[in-house]
Amino acid sequence: MTSLSAAPATTRRRISTQVWRGCTYLALALLMAPAAWLLINVVAKAWPHWQWSVLWTQLTPTGGGLRDQILGTLILMLGVFIIAGTIGVFAGIHLAEFARPRRFSGRVSGPLRTASDVLSGFPSIVLGYVGYVALVVGLGWKLSLLPALIILSIMVIPYIAKNTETSLRQVPTGYREGAEALGMSAGYGLRKVVLKSALPGIVTGLLLALAIACGETAPLIYTAGFSNTLPHSLTGSQFPYLTYMVFTGFNSPEVQYHYLAYDAALILVVIVMLLLVASRIVVSRTQRHSESSRASGVGRRWRRRRPDQDEPLLGVAGAPPR
Amino acid sequence: MATVGGVAGNVPATPHSESFGKPPPWKRAANFARRNEEKGWRSVGWVAVLLPLAALIFAITVLAVKASPVIGHNGSYFLYGRTWTYGNQGYGGGPGARFGAWAIIWGTIASSVIAIVIALPLSIGAAFALTERMPTWISRPLGFTIEILAGIPSVVIGLWGILAFAPWLATNVYPHIANVMPDVPVLRYFRSPTGTGEGLLSAGIVLALMIVPIITSTTRDLFSQVPPLPKEGASALGMTDWEVANKVTLPWVRSGIIGATVLGLGRALGETIAIAMIGGAALRIPSTIYLPFTTIAATILTQLDGQLANPQGVSTLAELALVLAVISVAVNLVARWIVNRTGRVGAPLGGA
Secondary structure, rough: OOOOHHHHHHHHHHHHHHHHHHHHHHHHHHHHHHHHHHHHHHHHHHHOOOHHHHHOOOOOOOEOOOOOHHHHHHHHHHHHHHHHHHHHHHHHEEEEEEEOOOOOOOOOOHHHHHHHHHHHOOOOOHHHHHHHHHHHHHHOOOHHHHHHHHHHHHHHHHHHHHHHHHHHHHOOOHHHHHHHOOOOOHHHHHHHHHHHHHHHHHHHHHHHHHHHHHOOOHHHHHOOOOOOOOOOOOOOOOOOOOOHHHHHHOOOOHHHHHHHHHHHHHHHHHHHHHHHHHHHHHHHHHHHHHHHHHHOOHHHHOOOOOOOHOOOOOOOOOOOOO | OOHHHHHHHHOOOOOOOOOOOOOOOOHHHHHHHHOOHHHHHHHHHHHHHHHHHHHHHHHHHHHHHHHHHHHHHHHOOOHOOOOOEEEHHHHHOOOOEOOOHHHHHHHHHHHOOOOOOOOOHHHHHHHHHHHHHHOHHHHHHHHHHHHHHHHHHHHHHHHHHHHHHHHHHHOOOOHHHHHHOOOOHHHHHEEEEEEOOOOOHHHHHHHHHHHHHHHHHHHHHHHHHHOOHHHHHHOOOOOOOOHHHHHHHHHHHHHHHHHHHHHHHHHHOOOOHHHHHHHHOOOOOOOOOOOOOOOOHHHHHHHHHHHHHHHHHHHHHHHHHHHHHHHHHHHHHHHHHHHHHHHOOOOHHOOO
């Protein structure tokens, strides 16, 4: 009587569950293994030949260091931060606050947002080519810093705008209503209340955009060129940066350049890691900020946030139970 | 008399002086600025938001203008032809130049498709493992590692790919695949020769590694947005983990995953440096999946340098860039359309 016909099916189902779980773990492992190998490989190849003097000596045809390349990458990041940061943040504010898509019945959100999204998926080499044809040759700027900055900025503006827009939309509706109820003008409330509470998200977007900017090679080769030393002008002379060193150094006839390629790769990875860790720290500060907002009664948007972002409730007096 | 209080306040107490009762000019200026601040934000934002559109139109226009002299000359052979030569005088260009870009376009599409085929199941599986099966203290650092992978410069991935990963694949993986593959139509493509590691499959795998973070992080976010009740209900009905995933969770987030996948496809289509390093830069359709090939982006990168003095070459590369731009814009618009079709990310597709 116990031999119900379901028994073999149960075994099959138990096995299928185990197989499925095994597959998900396998997928995770297949993803993690190359990532770990990549990071370890870069460190392991760079470390045996690492000399700290790489950081402060100039590149020469037979070796030397990467001082000017590091400075060049930092200058590119700073320039992108200024140009793309300003434009991207303003664009994001506009998209989130003023460009509510009423005309399009909420479905399609207007050609401007579409253009921004399409640009964020635009191939970087094509932008580099356009920069070469229009700025380097067309305007006669030659391979130099300015065209590279403009092209890199165009590349990352959509990322910054998107991030700014998203973090502005996550500001609880109650904040805006509160600002209005206190008699703040719309612009003042935007600056003092809404932007202030969205600031961590905006900064995260900026840091990620900087990570993209420092790792780009393709759009720079035909806009910045490459040189061993830093030039003194915005246009007219070629500009050094780290990624080119990685791209060409590894198969250069000069053995010293092989080491320098790995050194440059290691420095790039360290810069990216620092930016990501910084953005993580900023995000964790957002969490703290958001928790206090949760206690004070919040809008619909807040509830749709990711659960892993609003888990800890420690230290918030009177937080409502979930 | 029901006088409103505010009106009485506007009557000056001593009408002898014009400016009495009015704030000083700097305060008036500040008030003016405060009242009109929103207009300022609005107009500056308007200019800023127009820039991406302007840049996009500018880029397409520049490409079209630059390519216009050769589009007629190359004709439709450009899209299906298989001979790519700059002419008798070698790289300087000259008579006999013939530009059939089919092998290049084929390489672009093939490598991206391989990348998606590898990346999509890995991403979904990994996202399931991270959200459903693991406690936060494990899944958070693992998720951060995936984020780091997303941030690693593609040139560094290319360096690792060409010096460590591709040779390893060529000696330890490809021969085993090639040995077991039978000599039937599609699988024949996986037989030897397996090459040195520089080639289509290596590039596809490395591309997959580069787009996996995009798809995984989106999928993870989507999975954690699925409400627990339907999943618990399904489990209570006796569904296995696989059935819950396949019948409840995945349909719930399908449109979002499709959108993320197509965005990853866009990234794969436009990736340049890693392909230029790992692809082998051969201007032909490889005879097996392991052999060197090239993509549009890699071709532009490696060949523009030699053609700078040759107007015909520069223009033809502009046409190539235009093809890539059109493909990637189309892919992006399709992604947006798919995501918008259901209104918002996270809603079940087709009411499933």
